[in-house]
Amino acid sequence: MIHAPCALMNGSLPMAENLRLPWADLPPPAVAEEEPTATPARRTPARRGRRPLSSWPKSSEPAPWKGWHLLVHGPDAAMDAFVAQASGPGLIPWPFDAERVEEDVFALAIGASGKGPGRSGLSVEGCRILARQFREAAEVRHARLALRSGAACPLDFHHLVPVPQRILELGATHPDARAWLRTHWGIAEAPVQVSLLPRLKAGRRLPRDHRAAVYGFFTRNGAPAPVVRRLEEHFPTLTFRLSERSLA
Incomplete structure (x- = not known):
């Protein structure tokens, strides 16, 4: 069995972010505290167990992954058009x-x-x-x-804001390709774990012949605000509201 060198194992591959390994973003180890000068009174030993996630020290850097809800509501006809255009494989067709x-x-x-x-x-x-x-x-x-073809993903960013062919030909790791994505999508990779959340509603009473849909997804190192602005221009009769989900 071949073991990867340190640069490959710690997730710091400079070749592409999509090869980043899952343990690269683990919480940092706890920092040992200084011993007190006075000897405290003895206490009954506490029950030993796994520390809750809330006890991990907070990182000074922003979390790379963020979860989102996108609420869309409006007239049935406009919603039908949006749902049809938004459905796709959910991939960027890089060569x-x-x-x-x-x-x-x-x-x-x-x-x-x-x-x-x-x-x-x-x-x-x-x-x-x-x-x-x-x-x-x-x-x-x-x-x-x-x-993965057809409508495997209910919110395909490439269907909604297509990446030009000249950008696709550059490849996923090219600086100009990543710059285009950050400008027009707000992120440099396609969102992941995209799903339609039927139990979530608009939070308000909608007029007759109107309906709502809520999508959930995750992005890394960015917010998809440019995509939402593009959708507002392309579907003026629909309302779009992007909100961040708590990952706690």
Whole structure:
């Protein structure tokens, strides 16, 4: 079994944010407090157990993931048009180059190999095996995502605010492509875990022949305010209200 070098394991891959590993955003370790000068009175030992999430020290940096609710309401005809346009696979159709993935991971592995005290790193052959494993995993993921077609996602940002072909051809990691997404979407990646929330309502009585829909989703490192502004321009008879969800 080939083990990834430190730069790959800690989630700090410079190649692309979508290769960031899930443990990269774990809460920081607790900081040891200074011992008091006076000896406190002995107390009955407390029951030992797992600390609640609220006891983790707060990070000074903003959380990378944010949850959102998007409320949409208006006349039935306009809602029908919006629902039809919003439905799609929920993906950005970036071009996929398996050889480029393997080459990039190999270069990263070679660069990270041997760095750090007491670490010998991977051999050249080990780096090649690791890069091949990443390529195979990327090919499997790409094939699985390619099967998502039709209306798998009820709120497809690419259907609502399409990414131009010239931007798609640059690739997901190109600075100009990411700059375009941040300008027009407010985020550099497609939202995840998008769902229609039928139990949530508009919070007010709607006129006859009007209805509401509430969508829930998550984004990383940004807010999709530009998409909402574009929707308000394109569907002037509908009302859009974006609100942040608590992740507690």
